Amino acid sequence: MKRRALQWMVTLTLLPLFAHALTLAEIEQQLDPAPVLNAEFRQQQHLAMLSRPLVSTGSLLLIKGHGLQWQMKAPFTSDLKLIDGTLYSNGQADSLPGGDAFSRRLMMVLSGDFSALDNAFEIEASGQPEQWTLTLEPRNATLKKVLHGLSVSGGRTPEQFRLNYPNGDYSVTTLSNIQLTDTPTDDEEQRLARP
Amino acid sequence: MxxxxxxxxxxxxxxxxxxxxxxxxxxxxxxxxxxxxSPHWLNSNLLAMLPQDTVPAATRQVSDRYRQTLSSTTLWLTPGDSPADAARRTEQLRRALGGSALFDEIGPTLSEQDLQQRYRALAPYRYQLLTPTDRQAALSQPDALIQQALARLYRPSGASSQQWQADPLFLFERYLASLSRNSTALHNGIAMLSHGDRYWGMSLASTRHDSFAIDQQTQLDAFRRQMQQDFPDTLFTGMPFYAAAGAVSAEREIRTVGLFSLVCIVLLFVLVFAxxxxxxxxxxxxxxxxxxxxxxxxxxxxxxxxxxxxxxxxxxxxxxxxxxxxxxxxxxxxxxxxxxxxxxxxxxLGLALLSSVLGYSAMxxxxxxxxxxxxxxxxxxxxxxxxxxxxxxPALSRQTGATLSPWVARLHRIMAHWQRLILRFRWLALAAGAAIVSGMLWLSASDDVHDYQTPPAHLQAMQTQLGKITDNAPGAYFVVHGRDIQHWWQREQQLHDALQAAHIDSDALSRYWVPAQQQHTIHTALADGVFQHPRFTRFSDTVGMTDAARQKVQADFDQPVTPLSLPDWLQRLDNPALSQLWHGCDDQGCRSLVLVRGKVDSPHETPLATFNAPDQGITLIDDASSISSLMGTLRDHLHLLLIAAYALSAMLLTLARGPVFALRLLAVPALASLVVLGSLGWLTGHYGLIHVLALFLILGIGIDYAIFYQQDGHTPTATLAVLFSATTTSLSFGLLGLSDTQVVHDFGFSVFIGIVAAALLAPLFAVTPSPLPPASENRRPHDRH
Known part of the structure; x- marks a missing residue:
């Protein structure tokens, strides 16, 4: 037992000598700082009680620090918006428990604002600055019962994230056709204006 | 003789x-x-001072119990930049509250275990108890339930099969969410609200003792100041703080008024009598x-x-x-x-006392x-x-043979000039009369109970801010009564629907719980419309549910229906905010409270009184507005009483000294009262109950002054006595005019004007206009240099 612990300690101490561990700061530093992000998304949910994954596709618009629009186009249309901390589902203020908490975290992930997630999750980084992966584990036992953990990977922007549920269910969301701009167009501002 | x-x-x-x-x-x-x-000899509860509203005894019992809860409850919101930060600071706050020995029942803490407990306790009834919207949908639009389930499933947060299996349509998720409407999120068991870009941890605490006991008031007010220093961003409100602030300011006023009056009296006595x-x-x-x-x-x-x-x-x-x-x-x-x-x-002096007593006894x-x-x-x-x-x-004073100081004679001459001035320039009196009458035309009657309690600005500011974050602030409420539980539920349900149709948010038990019969109806509707209908097969095919999962869902749904009684439901729920609404059933029927919610910036468009129907078992308790209207009625009664008091005095004085004497005496307070009304018209434009009460006092005091001029004629002694007493009296009432409490301020101000007017009017009605001293008889006032 003792020897094993000692081995671990030696390994951990020597580790930096062999591999340069990627830090959150390094990843955040090389992310594209442009505040407006447009992308297509494809989400696949793998649930134990389903014989095939649930697939949804659509587009998303993010204005960092302001709001997020999650516009599903298939299999049917729906429109979810988080504007300045308030969640709206198809134009109506939404009151589902944890709904806005989840959306806020989703917005942090998409914005690459990982430091903000640090107090809720234990974060581990791996890969290269140009192609990195983050593994997040909830610090809070309450959250951990619902969400086992999540991982995010990407390059100049986050490109894919995966949510792991306790009983083996998981969902994978992939972004494509990512476009970054410096200022939102009138239309984009309109889409994320308070109703 | x-x-x-x-x-x-x-x-x-x-x-x-x-x-x-x-x-x-x-x-x-x-x-x-x-x-x-008695430790409670000094009461600072404002409600105890106001008239009782006229509601049936059983209803009053319910509202009294609720008022008692309100009078000891305080609400605290502690901000933080993240939920963890807000929770940490909320815990600090709660420790400070607990350490003060002023509060108990500090909470609420809803642990994960509590929530799981609630989930487990209510889960067996998840196909019987639904949110009102889902109830409606189950009965008339089962398709909408399927659509909602799909929308929920495809949210970016997704679902886990653990939860979904037990709650395939997400009905139970919505039901539990509606039960904790204010605390959408929990962090370390602390309810979190989010507003703007901050998180607010919510705490409730009850004051330990009777919050209206005066020594506790001082402690509470000191504690409040300490808390504002230690937790500068924390918002808090509650009746105990208002009561404490009122008590502390009233105590200060008593000290100021009392002390200042005494100092004035001492100075004037020394000056006049040496x-x-x-x-x-x-x-x-x-x-x-x-x-x-x-x-x-x-x-x-x-x-x-x-x-x-x-x-x-x-x-x-x-x-x-x-x-x-x-x-x-x-x-x-x-x-x-x-x-x-x-x-x-x-x-x-006997007559003077009698008239003052008469004035006060009208109160x-x-x-x-x-x-x-x-x-x-x-x-x-x-x-x-x-x-x-x-x-x-008579036993303790001596006749020293000292006379009045020479300046008393001078003072008297000035007053005599004043009298002659008015007699000579009648147009002056006419102009004053016209000014008074036109001022009175500006007057409109209004009584607002809020004037009787003017909370300090800092409390009001916090209350306003709090109201923007949470609609927890209590206002008006209804007491609903029915002869049995079914009857009660129907009435409450109707009231809630009517309020909702008028866009008035309310907390009612019938929103969340339905009687046995309705529980069966809902289950049957779900069976017919969803679970035993091809709809469900289509739904499970669309999403690709496995056969095993589908059978499990069906088997869960087919469990026999056992209705959940209201007390049992409340116990399983373990939510004090909802439990306090229920007032139980006895041989007179069942009773509950329906609380009206409203954020401060959105007052209701439809007056709540529209929904008041005591004959249908629905009684509106709106302390503020019912007392305001009660005071309006009182004011009208007091008008009549005032006229009666004048008539009574006139009769008394006529019997004692004849009608002319009575008229001369009563003219002084009557005209002084008109001066008060005229000035009020020019200065504020409205008058209420308290001003009418001031007029009673002016009747009592005004007669005093008139009596002395009638008794002695227009002599230096009378002038001195009246001016001296007018000075002390008007000083002490003038001081009330500085009060923070609107009503005390109004009273003091009115009496002040009335006394000054009465003192100036009294010599004009003196029985024998005094001959002026020869030296000044031929001189006009403006000739004197």
Whole structure:
């Protein structure tokens, strides 16, 4: 037992000598700082009680620090918006428990604002600055019962994230056709204006 | 002559008077001491002072119980930049609350275990108890339930099969969410609200003791200041803080008014009489008056309201009048013995006392507990101060032969000029009259109970901010009654629907719970519309549910239905906010509360009174507005009472001295009252109950002044006595005008104007216009240099 612990300690101490561990700061530093992000998304949910994954596709618009629009186009249309901390589902203020908490975290992930997630999750980084992966584990036992953990990977922007549920269910969301701009167009501002 | 004989006989018994006085004082001390022994002798609860509303006894019981809860509950919101930060600071706050020994029941803490417990306790009933919207959908639009389930499933957060299997349509998720409408998120068991870009941890705490006990008020107010320093961003509200702030400010006012009046009296006595004895005797008279005011109120009511004490402090200024008159006349008649002066003063001072008592007793007639206390306190205080002058002063004062200072004659001449000025320039009087009448035209009557409690700005600002973050702030509410649970539920349900149709948010148990019969109906509707309908097969095919999962869902749904009773439901729910709404069933029926919610910036468009239907078991309890309208009714009654008081005085005075005398006396307070109304019209434009009460007092005091001018004619003694007493009285009421409490301010201000007017008007109605001293007779006022 003792020897094993000692081995671990030696390994951990020597580790930096062999591999340069990627830090959150390094990843955040090389992310594209442009505040407006447009992308297509494809989400696949793998649930134990389903014989095939649930697939949804659509587009998303993010204005960092302001709001997020999650516009599903298939299999049917729906429109979810988080504007300045308030969640709206198809134009109506939404009151589902944890709904806005989840959306806020989703917005942090998409914005690459990982430091903000640090107090809720234990974060581990791996890969290269140009192609990195983050593994997040909830610090809070309450959250951990619902969400086992999540991982995010990407390059100049986050490109894919995966949510792991306790009983083996998981969902994978992939972004494509990512476009970054410096200022939102009138239309984009309109889409994320308070109703 | 019989009267002088009787008075001569009385003179022999001069020591008897002093002995009688001592006896009265002893009795007063005994009564007051036994009253003061109760720890709750001083009450600062504003509701205790206001009239009771007229609702059935059973309903009042329900609302009283709720009021009691409200009167001890405080609400705290502690901000943080993240939920963890807010939770940490909320825990700090709760430790501080617990450490203060002022609060208990500090919470609420809803742990993960509590939530799981609630989930497990209610899960067996998830196909019977739905949100109102889902209930409606189950009955008429089952397709909508399927659509919602799909929308929920495809949210970016997704679902886990663990949860979904047990709740395939997400009905239970929505139901549980609707039960904790304010605490959408929990962090470390602390309810979190998010507003703007901050998180707010919510805490509730009850004050430990009766929050209206005065010593606790001071502690609570000190604690509040400490908390504002230690937790500068934390917002808090609650009746205890308002009560404490009111009590502390009232206490300060009593001290200021009392102390300042005394200082004025001391200064004026020294200035006018240049001797210690009159001052000491006057102070004894004041002290005896206050003692008996306290003793009689405590004996009759068992307690004294703080506001009554504020009005009572102004008693000092009125009760000193008798001493002033006595000593002015002692100096004015250097050759008369004290007992002779007393005997001469007996009729006019008796009449003066009677008129003041008459004015105050009208207050006692009003169905207004607080005013009744003011009346009893003032009447007994005045009577005792008067008795002190009549019984004790002749025994303890000496005729020193000193006369009034020369400046009294000068003062008198100025007043005489004033009289002549008015007589000469009638147009001046006419112009003043026109100004008064036009001012009165501006007046409109209004009574708002909020004037009776003017909370400090910092509390109000926090309350406003709090109201933006949470709609937890309590306002009006309904008491709903039905002969049995089904009947009650139908009525409450109807009320809730009607309120919702008018866009009024409310908390009602019938939103979340339905009677046994309806629970069966909902289950059947779900079976027919969803689970035993091809719809469900289509839904499970669309999403690709495995056969095993589908069978599990079906089997869960097919469990036999056991209705959940309301008390059992509340117990399983374990939510104090909802439990407090239920007031149980007895042989008279079932009762509950429906709380009306509203954020501060969105007042209701439809008046709540529209929904009040006592014959249908729905009673609106809106303390603020029902008391306001009650006070309006009282004001109208008091108008009539005021006229009755004038008529009564007129009758009394006519019997005593004839109609001309009565008219001359009553003209002074009547005109002074018109001056008050006119000034109010010009200055504020509205008048209410409290102004009418001020007019009663002006009647009492105005007659005093008139009596002295009638008694002595327009002599220097009368001028001095009236101006002296007007100065002390108007100073003490003028001080009330500085009060933070709107109603005390209004009262003080009105009486102040009325007294000044009465003092200026009284010489105009004097029975014999005094001949002016020859030196100034031929000179006009503006010739004097």
């Amino acid at each position: 019989r009267a002088p004989d009787r008075l001569a006989g009385f003179r022999l018994n001069r020591p008897l008077g002093a002995a009688l006085w001592c006896l009265l004082i002893l009795l007063g001390i005994t009564l007051a001491a036994s009253g003061l022994r 001797s210690l004895r009159p001052l000491l005797l006057a102070l004894i008279s004041i002290a005896s008056g206050v003692l008996w005011g306290l003793a009689a109120s405590l004996w009759l009511f068992g307690e004294l309201h703080l506001l009554a004490l504020v009005f009572g402090a102004s008693l000092i200024g009125v009760s000193v009048d008798y001493s002033i008159h006595y000593f002015c006349h002692l100096r004015g008649q250097p050759d008369a013995a004290p007992i002779t002066v007393r005997n001469r003063l007996l009729p006019p 006692a007639w009003a169905q207004f507990p607080g005013l009744r206390q003011v009346a009893v306190f003032s009447i007994s205080g005045l009577v005792m101060a008067w008795l002190t002058v009549m019984l004790l002063f």
